[in-house]
Amino acid sequence: xxEQQIDLVQRAWDQLSYNREQFTHDIYSALFRLDPSLHxxxxxxxxxxxxxxxxxxxxxLTSLHDLDSIRFIxxxxxxxxxxxxxxxxxxxxxxxxxxxxxxQHLGKRLTPELAEAWSQAYDLIxxxxxxxxxxxxxxxxx
Numbered sequence: 512x513x514e515q516q517i518d519l520v521q522r523a524w525d526q527l528s529y530n531r532e533q534f535t536h537d538i539y540s541a542l543f544r545l546d547p548s549l550h551x552x553x554x555x556x557x558x559x560x561x562x563x564x565x566x567x568x569x570x571x572l573t574s575l576h577d578l579d580s581i582r583f584i585x586x587x588x589x590x591x592x593x594x595x596x597x598x599x600x601x602x603x604x605x606x607x608x609x610x611x612x613x614x615q616h617l618g619k620r621l622t623p624e625l626a627e628a629w630s631q632a633y634d635l636i637x638x639x640x641x642x643x644x645x646x647x648x649x650x651x652x653x
Contacts, residue, residue: 512635516628517575523625524572527616528565534616535568536561541608549604552595571636578635585636589643593651597644602637609633 512520527534539560543550553560567588574581613629614621 512575512628512631514576516624516631519625519628520572520575520632523613523617523620523629524568526620528569530616531565531569532558532561534612535564537612537615538564538605538608541611542605545608546601546604549601552597572632575632578639582639585639586643586646589640589645590647591643592640593644593647599641599644602641606630606633606637 536557539553539557555563571578571581571585578585609629610626613626617625
């Protein structure tokens with residue numbers, strides 16, 4: 512990701528964060544609609560899920576300029592998700608849900624450049640989480 516893409520994502524997050532719990536609630540709704548089998552992985556009430564995701568997104572997205580400083584947190588989050596039964600293929604479903612909800616919440620403000628910036632941010636963050644997922648799987652196997 513380049514600096515311009517990071518700025519685009521962070522400005523959009525500023526706009527979305529005014530209603531971030533609804534935004535994150537909508538992500539879960541889209542996720543469960545796209546793959547209903549994922550619903551069984553989550554035991555927390557929807558409000559709690561939305562709050563947790565909103566908090567995590569805020570931390571990660573506001574740290575994009577210095578992602579190395581929280582890299583260990585994101586990798587650790589991936590390892591934690593392994594214990595919930597998350598598989599690498601689930602990340603594609605989440606990306607589809609996020610993309611759909613970004614379109615709903617941003618409408619015309621979701622330009623092709625902004626959509627690409629969000630895609631790059633997602634891929635970067637998901638890549639770190641996948642590292643943690645793989646590490647946890649390796650530890651489990653040994």
